[in-house]
Amino acid sequence: MTAIPQGRTRKSVLAGAMCALVVTGAGLTGCGGEDPDAGTNGVGKLAPAKIQSRTQSAARAAETVRLSGAVISNKRTYKLDMRLKDDGGTGSVTSKGVTFRLLRVDEQLFIKADADFWDHQDGKGDDGTTDATAAGKLEGMYVKVPKGDPAYQQLSVFTDKDVLLDGLLALHGELATDGRHEQNGIRTIRLTGDEGSGGKLDISLEGKPYPLLLVRAAGAGTLRLTDWDKDFALEAPAKNETVDYGQQLPSS
Template sequence: MPFALCAGLTVGLAACAADPDEGTNGVGRLSAPEIEGKARSVADTAKAVRLAGTLVSKGDTFKLNMRLKQDGATGSVTTKNSTFELLRVGEALYLKADADFWTHDSQGGDSPTDADAEAADKLDDMYVKVPQGDPAYKQLRGFTDMDLLLKGLIGLHGEQVKGDRDQIGGVRTIKVKGGPAGEGGTLDVALDGSPYPLRFARGGGAGVVVLSEWNTDFPLAAPSREETLDYGKQLPRT
């Protein structure tokens, strides 16, 4: 093939190469700080989201599967010792767990007495309203606070750099990393539709969460009296 024709073919192929931002929302063309800013902006105005994944905090690992909105949340939390459900409607917070959760030995304390075991059986799979004055209230409520969780999850540490493109649940994404190796966290931002944050890997192996069902509303209602019992004393530590 003559050199001129070969060169022309090469240029033509390069010109026809697929534009990775064609058909996207365009945030892939922005700088890393601008992409993160767009993601934070749409997250701040969202009405609802599902958050699922693992968080590591102060040596404890929590597996979350929560649906969150401004006035409440519902979902489950799994710790080293137990799994329990949380339901918050306004400031009213309810916890539901199996009998093992309510026995002292499952929480790392003394062996349960017969009375403890009997009480635990009654509480099995029932909702318990968490008193706002109980030491567990603030910790448990934190798992149901959409603004608090998103604020803690979307923030990157260190100089922000653009990473690779990926797909999450069939949605194209662009990665923004805190530091060249993502040591300050890695955020995946949607390239399709609104630039919602879709996944966040915390720095130092401190967990990965997937964010989905943005702005998808869901019902929240307090449990009925038949589904609710009073624990009667300070809740076990989770």
């Protein structure tokens, strides 16, 4: 029987112990030569800039997505739950404790809210009705937003898939990867800007490299991106559910 040199035995034991420590402490694999990217879409092997490019391309090409979470802009917090596709979107927006629903089908934009949303002061309109009276008539109705009204540009942004994704998915500063993670059972690679201060983005390692979780720079909110390519119905409301004020919305 050939004896194993003592030095080689010590090295083998040490290597095995180190591998066990890495696997146990960090939840990683690969000490036995396994590829951590086996069975993934391969983006984890790419340079950070290439990962970002692949992710943005996948997001733009997707037919639908659902965005939920919070966005902070100009010191104001907007809680979103929007389902979006190329020709419009639908969902809810909450700001300052007031929730309203948005629906856009092609270029037609509608807003639906309760009376409190419309009733901000008890003034009188040109027709002599008070704000409270008008608010009561608008409650639960889809109010059409005229394209010429300033509110159209402000609100339609929340229903525009490409505009929202292009604006939200941009990380700031030097790009880097920050390990492997998991979102709702899906393996992800985390991309960061300026070590996280410029934002963090978890990207799926399974199937298409869709972004799944965004932590915006400077604490400007966190968003989940789900239901990629899951179709949903998008139709204009019936006429008996709609109010059309013509060229200008009532003040809100």
